[in-house]
Amino acid sequence: AQRVTQPEKLLSVFKGAPVELKCNYSYSGSPELFWYVQYSRQRLQLLLRHISRESIKGFTADLNKGETSFHLKKPFAQEEDSAMYYCALSGVGNEKLTFGTGTRLTIIP
């Protein structure tokens, strides 16, 4: 079975402060990890995926297989980062995505 845990339902951070959204996963095989973002009243969008090892909108995420984590980080929060963030997992070669319950990030001006 595959499971994604996002322990924080809500997270508030001051503008300019660092952001870390936590994600832990459970999967017996080789996982592929993703972060999706949903801005207010918009569709979910792919933010980044671990195999790309890229930085999108200043966000990065590193897959830590030892800790089974894929935390999303940004050094300096911006007001436009306020959104709902979902961590998701699929098995290699498997299209089915399992999502965490999401974290609502609010950036305080």
Next chain:
Amino acid sequence: DAGVIQSPRHEVTEMGQEVTLRCKPISGHNSLFWYRQTMMRGLELLIYFNNNVPIDDSGMPEDRFSAKMPNASFSTLKIQPSEPRDSAVYFCASSLGTGGYTFGSGTRLTVV
């Protein structure tokens, strides 16, 4: 490409009525997914199709829910009869391989 297109955007219906949600995936994508989003449970996979064939419907809550994909460019999710606890946002997504999903704008369903 206009992306994944869902209709209607909003649906308000009375308990007991039949509800049909529609989805047009991105042309060329061979997989289609239906998700339900609620505050309490987040995003739940209801069913997904690959090449128009249902692959995993283990997330469909009960027999009141059914989904079809008659061709590569169209899918429906039907609830009959609807109940207030079905109120949620229903998302459709499509993908080509494991490169990540493209989501539609969702249908906000309210059952009164």
